[in-house]
Amino acid sequence: MDAPAAVHAQGIVKRFGPTLALDGVRLTVRPGESHALVGRNGAGKSTLVSVLTGLHRPDAGTVTFHGEPAPAPGDRAAWQAEVACVYQKSMVVPDLTVAENLFLNRFDQHRSLVRWGRLRSRARELLAEYGVEVDPQRRAKDLTVEQRQFVEIARALSFGARLIILDEPTAQLDASGIQRLFTRLRELQRQGVAFLFISHHLQEVYDLCTTVTVYRDARHVLTAPVADVAKRELVAAMTGDSPAERASRHAAGAAVPGAAETVLRAERLCLDGQFDPIDLTVRRGEVLGVAGATASGNTALGETLAGLRKPTAGRITVRGRTVRPGSVPHALDAGIGYVPEDRQRQGLVLNRSVAENATLTVADQLGPWGTVLPSRTRAFAQRVITSLDIKTSGPDQPVNALSGGNQQKVVIARALAREPHCLVAIRPTAGVDVKSKEALLGVVRGVAQEGRAAVIVSDELDDLRVCDRVLALFHGRVVAEFDRGWTDQALVAAMEGVTEQRRHAASEGGGQ
Amino acid sequence: MTDTTRQLAADAPPGRGSGGATGRGPRLDLTRLRDLSLVPVILVLCVIGFIVSPAFLTTDNLVGVVQQSTELSLLVLAEALILISGRMDLSLESTIGVAPVIAMWLVLPAHGGRFNGLGLLPGWTSVPVCLLVGVAIGAVNGFLILKLRVNGFIATLGMLTMLRGLQVGISQGQSIVTVPASFSYLGAAAWLGVPAAVWICLVLFALGGCALAWLRHGRALYAIGGNPEAARAAGIRVDRVTWAILCLGSGLAAFAGVLYTGHYGSVSATQGNGWIFQVFAAAVIGGISLNGGRGTLFGALTGVLTLQLVVNVMTLGGVPPLWNQFLNGAIIIVALVISRFASGEKQE
Numbered sequence: 001m002d003a004p005a006a007v008h009a010q011g012i013v014k015r016f017g018p019t020l021a022l023d024g025v026r027l028t029v030r031p032g033e034s035h036a037l038v039g040r041n042g043a044g045k046s047t048l049v050s051v052l053t054g055l056h057r058p059d060a061g062t063v064t065f066h067g068e069p070a071p072a073p074g075d076r077a078a079w080q081a082e083v084a085c086v087y088q089k090s091m092v093v094p095d096l097t098v099a100e101n102l103f104l105n106r107f108d109q110h111r112s113l114v115r116w117g118r119l120r121s122r123a124r125e126l127l128a129e130y131g132v133e134v135d136p137q138r139r140a141k142d143l144t145v146e147q148r149q150f151v152e153i154a155r156a157l158s159f160g161a162r163l164i165i166l167d168e169p170t171a172q173l174d175a176s177g178i179q180r181l182f183t184r185l186r187e188l189q190r191q192g193v194a195f196l197f198i199s200h201h202l203q204e205v206y207d208l209c210t211t212v213t214v215y216r217d218a219r220h221v222l223t224a225p226v227a228d229v230a231k232r233e234l235v236a237a238m239t240g241d242s243p244a245e246r247a248s249r250h251a252a253g254a255a256v257p258g259a260a261e262t263v264l265r266a267e268r269l270c271l272d273g274q275f276d277p278i279d280l281t282v283r284r285g286e287v288l289g290v291a292g293a294t295a296s297g298n299t300a301l302g303e304t305l306a307g308l309r310k311p312t313a314g315r316i317t318v319r320g321r322t323v324r325p326g327s328v329p330h331a332l333d334a335g336i337g338y339v340p341e342d343r344q345r346q347g348l349v350l351n352r353s354v355a356e357n358a359t360l361t362v363a364d365q366l367g368p369w370g371t372v373l374p375s376r377t378r379a380f381a382q383r384v385i386t387s388l389d390i391k392t393s394g395p396d397q398p399v400n401a402l403s404g405g406n407q408q409k410v411v412i413a414r415a416l417a418r419e420p421h422c423l424v425a426i427r428p429t430a431g432v433d434v435k436s437k438e439a440l441l442g443v444v445r446g447v448a449q450e451g452r453a454a455v456i457v458s459d460e461l462d463d464l465r466v467c468d469r470v471l472a473l474f475h476g477r478v479v480a481e482f483d484r485g486w487t488d489q490a491l492v493a494a495m496e497g498v499t500e501q502r503r504h505a506a507s508e509g510g511g512q
Numbered sequence: 513m514t515d516t517t518r519q520l521a522a523d524a525p526p527g528r529g530s531g532g533a534t535g536r537g538p539r540l541d542l543t544r545l546r547d548l549s550l551v552p553v554i555l556v557l558c559v560i561g562f563i564v565s566p567a568f569l570t571t572d573n574l575v576g577v578v579q580q581s582t583e584l585s586l587l588v589l590a591e592a593l594i595l596i597s598g599r600m601d602l603s604l605e606s607t608i609g610v611a612p613v614i615a616m617w618l619v620l621p622a623h624g625g626r627f628n629g630l631g632l633l634p635g636w637t638s639v640p641v642c643l644l645v646g647v648a649i650g651a652v653n654g655f656l657i658l659k660l661r662v663n664g665f666i667a668t669l670g671m672l673t674m675l676r677g678l679q680v681g682i683s684q685g686q687s688i689v690t691v692p693a694s695f696s697y698l699g700a701a702a703w704l705g706v707p708a709a710v711w712i713c714l715v716l717f718a719l720g721g722c723a724l725a726w727l728r729h730g731r732a733l734y735a736i737g738g739n740p741e742a743a744r745a746a747g748i749r750v751d752r753v754t755w756a757i758l759c760l761g762s763g764l765a766a767f768a769g770v771l772y773t774g775h776y777g778s779v780s781a782t783q784g785n786g787w788i789f790q791v792f793a794a795a796v797i798g799g800i801s802l803n804g805g806r807g808t809l810f811g812a813l814t815g816v817l818t819l820q821l822v823v824n825v826m827t828l829g830g831v832p833p834l835w836n837q838f839l840n841g842a843i844i845i846v847a848l849v850i851s852r853f854a855s856g857e858k859q860e
Binding site: 306328329332338340345346347348349350351352361363371372 | 725729730731745
């Protein structure tokens, strides 16, 4: 406790427009410490990382490294000498060798010619110093994820940084890879390197870290030694406690009779590398939630149901009819409406109008003989705008001029345009404001109330709260199933891979 | 992490979506105006032409300009369709030459003429065969780009060179001067005092424009070019439609070859050579986005007319022909810069 902290951040405030991304948070990482930062999506972890690595300038608050004030914004070299972040996404140049990546843009201070022999030997020394067994002449793209991370860590250390931020480093590693990574990190810790470890997997926090900090909704909630916090408390800190308010939402949906007709059924559906064989059924009037963290396979499952990905095995049926696998047009015809994960990338043709985007799936119904009559398009769009309350200057407005929530309404409108039997929505409220969120979820709920069905694939508790049943996926497997009345803690624990809570609510709620 | 999406949403200027009545009128007018942005340019060129030479505003001259535009404009029509769907095809300029040559090769008798064909097919089949060759070339391009997933720019550049070589090989590098009457009819005939080619071009542009405006698959082109992933998620058969449009584009180029051959009475050995530059220039000046998903055929047509009028006015103005190439390039660059700032959008 005597040495100054590797990093100390105090009272950090960061705003993005009207959104408060960080609200006076603090964080202290001591030299040689392994510090976990946990929190749900939107808690402010990424923003804090940006602030700590000098990519964003905080609106208020101070950051110090080893007792010294943080370098000036924009002085990249000075920042690099203090702190480095190993992101999930690779930050190496894939076609250059390991040696070049290590010394990118600092081959040699005083010469313009690259002396390859010297570069390679320096790289070999550097890698040996940190015990990384990688040939410096190999190309970065040929490395395994694990080796690539080691190279990035070595590069960061060679700049003089003694604080490494690891953003979900284990997401793409298998169990033995994780063990090797942790062994290496512990060795470096003994050399005085501090780590800030960001992970969705709480078990790893307990395995590796000594201290944990929890953020929730842009605020600091808790900092404590890991040994003093039980998993249950940690999950509670991440989700917050307001069970009474949460439970009331569930009452909104009417109970689904167990005998209701099955609308969508998947049998032994699997996709190699994404999820193991999964059975699921969605009945009339039901909203099924498929919960799971980033790499759990829940998104892939949703995309497979919609026909965007071709399953390795298994079968999808809609009201008893088998759907041709891996074909969006057939899935549409069978009655599966689809709201894609990322509306900018997969949902909308941004430079085209609201009307065009809303009618993309029903272009065959807007006129005879393959024609699309502008009058009918506009009328259709006008109906949608009115019924979903889309804030736009009119059907002809380009969709990229709309706010996020209204764009998402256009995507949902399009999915509903063909009056699907079952709506499959992936993260339908991502990046929209609270009011739009409620409206959007209300629309999904309404689909079920009309006697159709819906599947919501998401990791947002607010999305899952409107569901009648929730399957929790972890590493491609269904680890828990919840009926209505689940608690946030139980579901989050299941999504984070804390499996002791298995079928928690199902047993409490008395089954189906 | 999803924090970034939140930030993005938050970064958007507040109140844009809730703007209600603001901007409706101006926004609509702007999108329409962009298509018409070259019309004043064309009018100015006409005024300059009239000042430069009294011969400009004669029927003969204007009809001549329009007829010279026909073959180029068909290539622009084809390229515009392909660009709107987010692809590009450089080989069109070779298709305009090689398709007629292959048709002649199959149709012309094996003995007697300066150019000896195979004589496999009767003379009346020459036009359909030529079009089929064009469609086949488009199909090969589609196979390379969509099935083998090779880079479209390089693939069609290779096709451009290869097809040009094929034409030289088959025709022995010479022009084919004896063509069947049915083949040369369309390019040479005049209907109602105006070359048939002009009527045909106008009809094809009108048909294309209508298809883009009112046909389901026409609308799909904009969606595919604007965001192929979204189009796929919405159930559009992206690859199938793109393949069809590549075939249609090459078919149009072959048809341009028919008109060109009829117009000049022979299949020239250099038919279409170097045109692809003008094709792209006309399309871009006419407001077609090289990134796909944006532009209209009317805009493309005005792009062609602008380029042709500039050349015509310069010729009438007595600019030495040796300077034509320089001025042509310079004018394209000036037009690009003007249209870039007129539309306010980057052309990347």
